[in-house]
Amino acid sequence: MNVNKVRRCALYARLSITKEESVSIIRQLDSCRRYAEARGWEVVGEFIDDGVSATANRPEDRKGWTALLAAGGFDAVVIWKVDRLARRVLDFLHAAEMLQQCSAGLVAVEDPIDMTSPQGRAFAVMLAVFGEMEAEAIRARVRSARAHLIKDGRWAGGGIPYGYLSAANPDGPGRVLVKDPERLQWLTKAVMMALNGATVYGITKWLTDEGAPLPGGRSSKRTPGNVEWNYHTVNRLLRNPILAGMMPRNPGRGRNAKDVDPFAVVRDERGLPVINKSLAVITLDEFTALQDILNSRESPQVRKRRSRETTSPFLSRVASCDTCDVYMCRGTNQKRPVLYCPKCKQTLSRATLDPYLVKRLLAERGGEPLAGVTVQDSWDTVGADDLARREILLTQLESLRIRRGVVGRYFDEERVLLRWLPAGSGGHSDPAGPSKAR
Structure with missing residues (x-):
């Protein structure tokens, strides 16, 4: 990227959690706007990820960053500092590569990044390294402070045990x-x-x-x-x-x-x-x-088979856990249908997930050809047959991964990482097992 040729730019801001000492989304965007104005660049869009950890979420899995890449129409992306984009070196490099594919470059207001030369790109990587080191230092300080409190017999915070x-x-x-x-x-x-x-x-x-x-x-x-x-x-x-x-x-x-x-x-x-x-x-x-x-009990001590609640097979061996890379199982939690990971035990309510997937399938893929008709026609024909609905979904689906969310939060669309097969591919399903979508 040659900064002298930049005419249009997009702004990006991210914040994990608002604290008194943190730099707010508003302050980040204000700083980026002033930077763009000083150089005569037109701001064509502003994108944010508020309440999103850079350590726990890759840029490509964030709603704001994904929307930025999809929007296009810019020569550069302006961020406040490198650690607003990524706190892991590999994440930073991957994000920079995605921008290069969009014929755009990265500019940081507080970090003097000039990625027009090998030296500038090397310096940007060094800043990403320091960001990763800072994240690890924060974790080390938290562990040290907690150990000190416990040694003194004090409660270090967190969820209070039952009793x-x-x-x-x-x-x-x-x-x-x-x-x-x-x-x-x-x-x-x-x-x-x-x-x-x-x-x-x-x-x-x-x-x-x-x-x-x-x-x-x-x-x-x-x-x-x-x-x-x-x-x-x-x-x-x-x-x-x-x-x-x-x-x-x-x-x-x-x-x-x-x-x-x-x-x-x-x-x-x-x-x-x-x-x-x-x-x-x-x-x-x-x-x-x-x-x-x-x-010593190898299998979960669940309800006896005759007393279990039956659940819809619509998502049987369809969704996988983004953390554990295994299929999520269907079951119930407090008599409500859910998907759950057999390894990490994350759950997601199907009362909201199933309608959300159906709505997206018909809105985004309803016109796709399927067996001589369309996906919408096939869907209308099978009616309430969940096994037949599952087969229709699989003809359009490349991957469906569920990532962990905040406990107690209502349905969060950002937990659902959904990718369709390329349009006109005819559709297929892969029975071999889940595979990471990157």
Whole structure:
């Protein structure tokens, strides 16, 4: 790209989360506009990705960046800094390559990038390297701060385990965990049942039937909005090292309770687990025995076949998990149809996903030829036959991948990574398995 030949530009801004010290989307765009105005460039579009992590999301998987590439009609893309585009070197290089294919270049307001020469391109890569190093430094600081808090006996934040409360630290600043008298009896009983051979499903049913207070709220009384306990919540509860008074070494919640090492906990200088006996409900030996019991059951302790809810086969072996690269399974969560990943356990409601896919299929591919007619005609002919609908979808689909989203968020279209086959290809389906769409 020769900056002297630039006439039209597009602006791009990204922000993971708004904090007092962060540079807002508005400030980024204002800075980019002033840069373009000073050079006499016409701004033909502004594109943003707000609330999107550059570490967790590649540029090509972001809604704003994808829209920018699809819009075209520009000679350059102006960003505030390199780390607004990517925090991984490979992501940056791939994004720069995509711009080159569009005969456009990249300009950063705060980073003096001139990609017209090999030296300039090398410098841009170095900036991307520093951005990746900064992201890793942030993670290291978070881990260090958390370890310090735990060493002092304080609560490091995050989701509070079931059966516990966060209370003011009586011995100094910060907060500490204490047992929740309202939920502790349910927690202890559930653990004892598991140690005595009860299945996770059996414990789940018992908690629901007995009206045990659900995680998250303070009230033990059920309201019309409350729902029953589910298998994965109970399974995760029984694998939490806090049961033996130990603190997990990693902040946050693992994607799959069975795949997370329950003994990856804070340890002392001798390598022994740091145990807070005031928080323990069982001993370390009992916790070890409990994990052995849970791990010895090879198949999930789901409902008996005769009591399971039937679900539509429309997306059977169609959608795959973008993280684990395996087909997502159909099932139910709290009696609602969902797709779930058998590895990382992410779920997505089919009550919203199925209509969304049907709407896009008919709107974007309805006029495509299929068996002598069109996709729309074929769809109308099969009616409510979900297996036949599935076959029609597969004739048009190149890939359908679901990526993880924010827990508790309503249906998010950005989680659905959908690609159609090239128009006029006639359609095909690949039974061999999912493949990453890049």
